[in-house]
Amino acid sequence: MTDPVLIEVPEKIETERLVLLAPRAGVGPALNEAVIETLDQLRPWMPWAQHAPSVDETEGVVRRQWAAFILREDLPFQIYSREPQRRRLLGATGLHRFDWAARRFEIGYWLRRSSEGQGLMSEAVNGLVAMAFTQLRARRLEIRCDERNARSRAVAERCGFQLESVMQDQAVDVAGEPRNTCVYVKRALKPG
Secondary structure, three states, rough: OOOHHOOOOOEEEOOOEEEEEEOOOOOOOHHHHHHHHHHHHHHHHHHHHHOOOOOHHHHHHHHHHHHHHHHOOOOOOOOOEOOOOOOEEEEEEEEEEEEOOOOOOEEEEEEEEHHOOOOOOHHHHHHHHHHHHHOOOOEEEEEEEEEEOHHHHHHHOOOOOOOEEEEEEEOOOOOEEEEEEEEEEOOOOOOO
């Protein structure tokens, strides 16, 4: 297998209305603003969203994300509106907890509250899916979410992922209570 550091991963993915960009130093203030705006919606599902981070904390996260991206240990992207005059950070997505040998990737995502309800998250996920299947030769993409997270499940279903299983008591929620995890899957089309 090729050393993952040598695998070409685009740092920019464009869709009709969005630009997905790999993390860069200096993005912390914009990311912090989006997180703070959406903290109440993120808190039930994301362990990292239990308190309002400082701008410095968020900048530290962005720089660690960039390091992980370069090392091909994690492939996070920030989501921006494509319009140059209105370019603002709308949320984040990425390929996480992957296996380069098996070409299996998990997609994660969140969107700032003021940008919800416009189909932007589905558009971002579909852009990431297209890149993963073509450029990274993914064989299997997964979206995992808490069984109770109806909005996340709806994105998976709108993007054509199939519910493969519901794993009982597979994880704990932010309160430490057992939770069921839905595993949605999309596979590469086999030739012939």
